[in-house]
Amino acid sequence: MLRFEDGRLFSQGACTFSYRPATEQDTTPRIMIGVQIEGLYTETAVDTGGVYLVCDPEIADLLELDPSSGLGADRLEVRGFKVRGTLHRVSLMLLAQEGQSLELEVTAFLPRLQPGEVWSFPTFMGLMGCLERLRFAVDPTTDTFYFGPIGDDG
């Protein structure tokens, strides 16, 4: 695990990431890692330029969250597209291959596609509302994603 100079842990868990385009339309590789969303094990892209945990609508469908428990968003801009959906508070677990896995409570956007709309994105974790209270680091030489909670010092 990564440590600060004084020996404190920077990260508590690490996993190998896949570095590949996240969709057929993607031309840029993404960092894809395994997570559990409300207990459902799937893959997400790390997107520090985005907001919230934005779920693929088909994954959102499997979560079977009660829409009335969410916050309706008439429009949320997702990568340049205005999408309707609901915001929910969900459990997100970052799965570690080494060290310990980490469970968070995050804000998730569950898109609700209109007839004729097509979703062409992966599920992805944005910074605000999702990753912002974590320490994380990427080692591209080993394709390793390190993560850990910010402690009292954060």
Place this chain on the structure above:
Amino acid sequence: MVAGDLGRYAETIPFPALMDATLPEASDPTWQGFRTASVANMTAFWTAWPLVKAAIKRWPYEPAAATGPVEAITLPITLDATEDSGSGLTALEIAAELGDEEAFVEAASEIDWSQCRAVEFTRAVRLALAVGAHLLARHLAAQGAKLHPDHAELERMARILAPPRVVRADLPSVPSLQANQAWLRAHADEYRGQWVALRDGALLAAAATARQLRACLESTDGVLITRVF
């Protein structure tokens, strides 16, 4: 960047309208943090802003007074005078209608939120989300819930939009992650566009949709469900 700036920014910024003007923080450019840095991207909204403000002030109470340049302004169809008790919410509506996040944040900074009703907070939060002002939405929800603790919708908004929280940090590792990734690398071409279910690096099922895939599985425990690209 000073270590910890991001974390503190996300959680501790007081909402400017609720600041005590006697505190040093009142002169702190915190509110500027909500604004984008570039003035060059000002939109036509700002060209019309003085006129819009004049129109808001008069509309709909003195329609006969709308003469001269103000007459040229068409107010957005979403305006609802019943929702604006003079708090300035109409300005937010206009900025949201124009899709101008910067103008929205500017308009929000001019509102005395300490005097706002719960319904005005909930409306403002929705507008902030629609215009892409997510951090402002979070702060409005939090401040609204603090001012109106018995309002269920504001409480729900504040809870949903709150900063992420670590629930548990001592959960076991999952060594099979790498085997599933290896399977995806090896078989991506064969299953591209399909949904697959994998356990410990072995394919359990494949289907055109996630729901169809789920129907093939007895349980999803420990099963990776993903679309293959």
